[in-house]
Amino acid sequence: MKQLLFPNNIQFWYETLRSMSHIAYGGADFGEVVSTGERITEGDYDSWYVEWMATADRVSDEAEKALAAGHRISARDGFLRASNYYRLAEFFLHGHVCDPRHDHAYDRSVACFRAAAALFTPVIEPVRIPYEDTTLPGYFYRVDHSGAPRPTLIMHNGFDGTAEELHFFGAMAAVERGYNVLTFDGPGMPGPRHHQGLVFRPDWENVVTPVVDFAETLPGVDDSRIALLGVSMGGVLAPRAAAFEHRLAALIAVDGLYDLGETAVRNVPGTREEAERLLRAPSAPELDAALEQAMEHEPIARWAFNHGMYVMGADTPRAFNASYLDYTLAGGIAERIQCPTLVCDAEEDMFFQGQPEKLYEHLTCPKTLMLFTSEEGAGAHCHPGAMRLAIARICDWLDDTLTTA
Template sequence: MKPMLFEDDPQFWYETLRALGHAAYGGSDFGEVVATAEKITAGDYDSWYEQWSATAERTATEARTALAGGHRVTARDAFLRASNYFRSAEFFLHGNPDDPRIAASYERSVDCFHAAARLFEPKIEPVEIPFEGTVLRGYFYRAPGDAPAPTIVMHNGFDGSAEEMYFFGGAAGLERGYHVLTFDGPGQPAARFHDGLPFRPDWESVITPVVDWLTDTRPEVDSERISLLGLSMGGLLAPRAAAFEHRLAAVIAVDGVYDLGQISTKNLPMPRPEAEALLRAEHAPEIDAAIEALMKTDSTARWAITHGSYAMDVATPRQFLASYLDYTLADGIAEKITCPTLVCEAEDDLFFAGQAQQLYDHLSCPKTLQLFTVAEGAGAHCHTGAQRLAMGRILDWLDTTLNH
């Protein structure tokens, strides 16, 4: 899809498209997004924050006014949009983890989502899942009916939140009679913000306690029909978990990712083993200089490295790229997956082009590859801007797989 705004800044355009796409399930209004984006200076992180924050504050005020007047549906809808706008506001600020605007916007995003959750029927239930001496925070969406129902566990990826997963699949699953559990794992907003937990490659250590919690504490869950959906970087993390957690009835990678080390090393003009050694070296000043130069010319690299250093809890850009080397489904890991697996692929993926096919080719389980194209408006990373189309195909596959 050609940029409507930010023609020379693909990262700003993608995040604008992301906000536009969430209109499909109530996370934005088209006019609000366009009016906000038109005021933003391309590439200016402060400008991005200021305009999205202003829109979020205005929308939250609308929500509170509606609620005070007894207009619960209007209030719910405005709180949902405000939550997403506050999430957008702090998106580019993580290059300075101590920036107070991060905490202020994140907390407002969560507070607005909780306010909306209380206005649903039935209410969306905030949950805390025991995890290694702390908790994983998320939400349980209960499907109608009394009989045990299939459940979709959903988590975001490199930069998104459990709250955002309502727009990226939670609402769609609920409409189709699934219980849905969304949560933030290590490296994701709640775990990073509250407990300082960075990402970790052994994602089965995250998913196994989540499945334990569902089977041990939620009698409404059909324990034989628990599936897992991972979004973006979650398209590697979820398959990684499924390789070792065999209670999952199905796994969905939106979109498939096979090896993040390919991202780390693709701009280094040397064989991969040599590139990996330099990324992990105690000192590599020439590589450091090359990374800094890349960040000055590539808006996506600039954002990914600054945010990634925060999410991985590392001190330098090179350490961030080195951390990516540990996130892979190579060396026989993909082949360990036994449950039916849907691998989604975006024709015009900004981040992981070609990796969905690699993952699919390495699977030995029952498998499906689903391509989403530019011509149908769904070719962007994670099919942003075409959520209803994408979730229809994805959940139809799951319905058939689980006989739901």
């Protein structure tokens, strides 16, 4: 898809397109996104923060006034958009040493979403899911108050997305189709990372199993029809969990990932074994310098390395890349998945090209590979720009799978 804004910075454009995709379920308005983007200096993280905060503050203030005047629907819609705009504002502020502004913007995003959640019927309920010696934040969506057993979709995001963002990425769509939905942030994801210091872990089954335990305690959840959906990096995390958590009735990877280690080593010289050794070495000054150079000249590398250090708890770009080596479904892990699995694929994925096909090839369970194309407007990573289309196909697959299970 042609870059309508930020022609020389693909990362800025992708995040703008991502925000546009949330228009489909009330997370943005086209004019607000475009007018904000036009005020931003391309490639300037401070400018990105300032302008998205200005838009978020304005929309939030208007929502507050609507609520005070008794206009609940207008307030709900405004809070939803403000929540997403605050999320956008803090997006580029992470790193080994974070910009202190990121906590304020994140907290405002959550506060606005919760204000909106309370205005839905039924309300979207904030929950705390027991996890080890703490809890994970999330939301439970009910279709209604009947208590009738219903299929339930557990959803989590990936490398940089929030539980709140999942509202626009399928949660509300699934509720419309008769599903209860439980969204959550796991370790490394925004809630636990911001407020508990929890970083990502590769053994994601130890995250999802407590979530499934919790889901089974909720009213109206049909324990025999619990599905799991992971977005972006969640495309490797969710399959990893499903390989060991066999209570799941279905699995969806949007988009599928097989081995993040391939991303870590693709620009490191030598064989895979040599590249891994260099990434994990106590000292590798030439590689360190090359990674620093990449951050200076490549917008994706600049953002990914900074954010990766933050969410992985790594001190250097090389340490972040080394951490990716542990996020893999190789060694027979993918083959352990038993439930029917949908692997989504994006024709022009700029992050993980070819990974969905590798995951699909290694699956031995009932499986479907679903390609989204550029002609459909859905060819980018996780299909921003065609959210209604993508979610419809995913939910239809889930309907058919759980009906015949």
